[in-house]
Amino acid sequence: MRCRCARQMNLSARPFRNSDGDSRVNSDGEGNAGGVTISANNLTLTNGARVDASTSGKGNAGLVEIIAKGDVTFDGTTSKGDRSGVTSRVNRDGKGNVGDITISTTNLNLINGGRVDTGSTRGTGDGGSIEITATKDITLRNNSPISAQASGKNNGGNINIDARFIIAFPESANQGQEKNLAIDSLSLFGNDIIASAEQGQGGNININTKSLFSIEERPLSNSTNDINASSEFGLSGTVDINILEIDPSQDSLEIPVE
DSSP states (O other): OEEEOSSEEEEEOOSSSOOEEEOOBOTTOBSOOOOEEEEESEEEEETTOEEEOOBSSBSOOOOEEEEESSEEEEEOBOTTOOBOEEEOOBOTTOBSOOOOEEEEESEEEEETTOEEEOOBOSSBSOOOOEEEEEEEEEEEESSOOEEOOBOTTOOOOOEEEEEEEEEEOOOOHHHHHHGGGOTTOSOOSSSOEEOOBSSSOOOOEEEEESEEESOEESOOOTTSOEEEOOBSSSOOOOEEEEEOOOOTTTOOOOOOOO
């Protein structure tokens, strides 16, 4: 699937059915999922809308590529907890490897459960890679993860991020209650960047940025925003954070008091 939009693309889920851009393999299908490419000035997905190249059958999940001159925003969930965002996964009973996700934008905003997710959560196959390039900032707020997690014996995917600033807002008591709505993701913690695994090997996380706000490398916790590439029973991945030099004449950031 290819979508090239001259100005702006907005997808918002209807009350009973998601508004999606899909290229998937169903549970009774065999073969690889096709890729999804979106090129737009701005891309906004809200209320559970998503771009999905997952597989539930026998075959690899697809590649998702998003190129935006302006901002990319994933905001909100459905009443059932389905998240807005972009995903390439191997679902229950699926057999194949997860596809990669590539995002190039000015600002990436993940809000109220929005996600970027390449996970092998219930099927058989290793996690895919996530490549994010933001010429300005990445904002994570209210249980909105960047996740390449894997369950079972599957290996976690790799995450590579280049951004000016990465801002993860602190979790609040209300946010902690809302995160239980996110039934379609392994991540039930905070605004995390995760490449963890259970029995397989954790993925590698590489981050180039001028500063991190309210997020750091540490064990996963439901009260903090964490960067984590651990494996519960296998080999942990690596986390490499490269803090770039700041030129005060060129970079400024106002953070709300809250």
